[in-house]
Amino acid sequence: MQLSVIILNYNVRYFLEQCVLSVKNALEGIEGEIIVVDNNSADDSCAMMRERFPDVLLIENNENTGFPKGNNIGVAAAKGEFICILNPDTVVAEDTFIKVLAHAKERHDMGIIGAKLIDGMGKFLPESKMGIPTPWVATTKITGLYKLFPKWSLFNKYYAMHLGQNQSGRVDIIVGAFMIIRRDQYLEVGGFDEDYFMYTEDVDLSYTILESGRHNYYFPGAAVIHYKGESTVKDGTYMKRFQEAMQLFYKKHFRKSPLFDIFMRVGTMFFMMAKKNKKGAVKKPEYYILFSKDENLKIAIEQKVNHKVERLDEYSDEFMQSRHHVMSELTEVILDNDMLTFGQIIALMEKFKEKEYTYKIKPAGTNYILGSNSSNDRGEVLVLQNSGTAAVV
Numbered sequence: 001m002q003l004s005v006i007i008l009n010y011n012v013r014y015f016l017e018q019c020v021l022s023v024k025n026a027l028e029g030i031e032g033e034i035i036v037v038d039n040n041s042a043d044d045s046c047a048m049m050r051e052r053f054p055d056v057l058l059i060e061n062n063e064n065t066g067f068p069k070g071n072n073i074g075v076a077a078a079k080g081e082f083i084c085i086l087n088p089d090t091v092v093a094e095d096t097f098i099k100v101l102a103h104a105k106e107r108h109d110m111g112i113i114g115a116k117l118i119d120g121m122g123k124f125l126p127e128s129k130m131g132i133p134t135p136w137v138a139t140t141k142i143t144g145l146y147k148l149f150p151k152w153s154l155f156n157k158y159y160a161m162h163l164g165q166n167q168s169g170r171v172d173i174i175v176g177a178f179m180i181i182r183r184d185q186y187l188e189v190g191g192f193d194e195d196y197f198m199y200t201e202d203v204d205l206s207y208t209i210l211e212s213g214r215h216n217y218y219f220p221g222a223a224v225i226h227y228k229g230e231s232t233v234k235d236g237t238y239m240k241r242f243q244e245a246m247q248l249f250y251k252k253h254f255r256k257s258p259l260f261d262i263f264m265r266v267g268t269m270f271f272m273m274a275k276k277n278k279k280g281a282v283k284k285p286e287y288y289i290l291f292s293k294d295e296n297l298k299i300a301i302e303q304k305v306n307h308k309v310e311r312l313d314e315y316s317d318e319f320m321q322s323r324h325h326v327m328s329e330l331t332e333v334i335l336d337n338d339m340l341t342f343g344q345i346i347a348l349m350e351k352f353k354e355k356e357y358t359y360k361i362k363p364a365g366t367n368y369i370l371g372s373n374s375s376n377d378r379g380e381v382l383v384l385q386n387s388g389t390a391a392v393v
Helices: 013-026 045-052 067-076 096-105 135-142 183-188 201-211 236-253 258-278 295-305 317-326 342-351
Strands: 003-009 032-038 057-060 082-086 110-118 169-171 178-182 215-226 287-291 309-312 331-336 357-362 368-371 380-384 390-392
Touching: 003 013, 003 067, 003 096, 013 032, 013 045, 013 096, 013 342, 013 368, 013 380, 032 045, 032 067, 045 057, 067 183, 082 096, 082 183, 096 110, 096 178, 096 215, 110 201, 110 342, 178 183, 201 215, 201 236, 215 342, 287 295, 295 309, 295 331, 295 380, 317 342, 342 357
Parallel strands: 003 032, 003 082, 032 057, 110 215, 287 309, 287 331, 331 357
Antiparallel strands: 082 178, 110 178, 169 215, 357 368, 368 380, 380 390
């Protein structure tokens, strides 16, 4: 078998369904398998998986085992030459795995390969490629020095800024939202360190791979939507867990840094202040465009958002470009996956990422739309009932 895709889920039933649907499409023509490990979700994630994807291997844990252990459980059941660790709040294009695997096979020294991640607005996520977060490198991130001196190698290592977002090349760290590695190499280094519970385990694995003599690669030829943190609310608890995880990483690989402890405390304070200031900053769309051949979908969305929705049964870049020029208000673009492929959806989100557009996707064969208008908060799911009424989940 060529590829095993491991998806660890925790309480994100709707994002999981969309993710698995996109992965199934992307595995067509590839000898592969999908393994979903559920960490004791309280929603109906498992029931949905059994009903909609009965051919997918579902492993149901009776407790939340954490990110490292949950993924290790999935890898233990995998049969593929390569494994893909994939977050449930991601969407892959139909050709993602074909492209990444072809690139991986050209790299005989490859450890982990990562893709270009974009958020729910189509904007590049800089954590797609990262440097080793030594105490100094982490300090440049916390203090914002990397923004002030983006071209200085002394300050720009956190987000591996020696490479542009569309440049392929070696990087130190690949984020755990999407990483592909040979299964035997993953097992050889022991997989994710289960001393971590959440956060920094991907940094630890990437660094361990480097120490084994392999190289990690960033490959922007494949773009993947990452809604970024659907399983986690980024609050004070998040910062506390992140700080503890970083301390574990330093204890394992570097000397303890009192200076970093100070910067982490200061950084946590600024983080919480920034989060407070951003509350309510997400603007409500004033105009809605739906690309779909389904008139009933248009009616159901109109009843939910209490606003007129313009439906088009054919997509064109020219329309999107012209619409932006004649409208100043924020426009929500709703994309019906029954009409557009995930690859087409990802491409248009990237193309118009700088415009005043927000995006929602209706996954094929579902009765909801979902997306995220901010990378700082959870996304939104609108469940559309058959009667045309809708409810927010």
